[in-house]
Amino acid sequence: GAVVSQHPSWVICKSGTSVKIECRSLDFQATTMFWYRQFPKQSLMLMATSNEGSKATYEQGVEKDKFLINHASLTLSTLTVTSAHPEDSSFYICSGQGGPAGELFFGEGSRLTVL
Amino acid sequence: AQSVTQPDIHITVSEGASLELRCNYSYGATPYLFWYVQSPGQGLQLLLKYFSGDTLVQGIKGFEAEFKRSQSSFNLRKPSVHWSDAAEYFCAVGANQAGTALIFGKGTTLSVSS
Numbered sequence: 509g510a511v512v513s514q515h516p517s518w519v520i521c522k523s524g525t526s527v528k529i530e531c532r533s534l535d536f537q538a539t540t541m542f543w544y545r546q547f548p549k550q551s552l553m554l555m556a557t558s559n560e561g562s563k564a565t566y567e568q569g570v571e572k573d574k575f576l577i578n579h580a581s582l583t584l585s586t587l588t589v590t591s592a593h594p595e596d597s598s599f600y601i602c603s604g605q606g607g608p609a610g611e612l613f614f615g616e617g618s619r620l621t622v623l
Numbered sequence: 624a625q626s627v628t629q630p631d632i633h634i635t636v637s638e639g640a641s642l643e644l645r646c647n648y649s650y651g652a653t654p655y656l657f658w659y660v661q662s663p664g665q666g667l668q669l670l671l672k673y674f675s676g677d678t679l680v681q682g683i684k685g686f687e688a689e690f691k692r693s694q695s696s697f698n699l700r701k702p703s704v705h706w707s708d709a710a711e712y713f714c715a716v717g718a719n720q721a722g723t724a725l726i727f728g729k730g731t732t733l734s735v736s737s
Contacts, residue, residue, distance in 0.1 A: 603725070
């Protein structure tokens, strides 16, 4: 099946720094990328939707200036958490949509810990 | 409003016993339904999905799910649970439309006792 690779799997950073998470579709072109956030023991909450070459659409309550999403190509989308704070610590998961049936494929997730 | 409800937060099943995880949805368009499993600290693995056709869907690892439109349900079942099935299970609903994200339920934690 199609593969979405997410990197890094784990990242620890100091408060106030920025962290970039990459999401790559390895064997299909992801016309749309979705970014989710998952707090411990909770469900996945959609943060934003990005289409290649366009600005991302953010869900209500998600700060677009804090969570910068770039979808510059059909195989790469990035999420940058700017000026990270401890409350941003979470599990971030990307999902690429593409392929002949427009199916969704999930990355392995990235666990961010902000000290 | 579009939503997915998984009524059971935590279920414990004896190894070898049968399992049923409940999922109800509310969705305006024709729903496409999914079940995912997540082990601690891991990403999501697709167990099965329903788009159309036969309402009883077979998935991986011996799981199956039945779509019941009249009850807006998509319950996941397994006839005999193995200890390795202990994980978090998420039901999700979406539309077969470009740019439409999945909506997830809150998940059900499955524990397997010996």
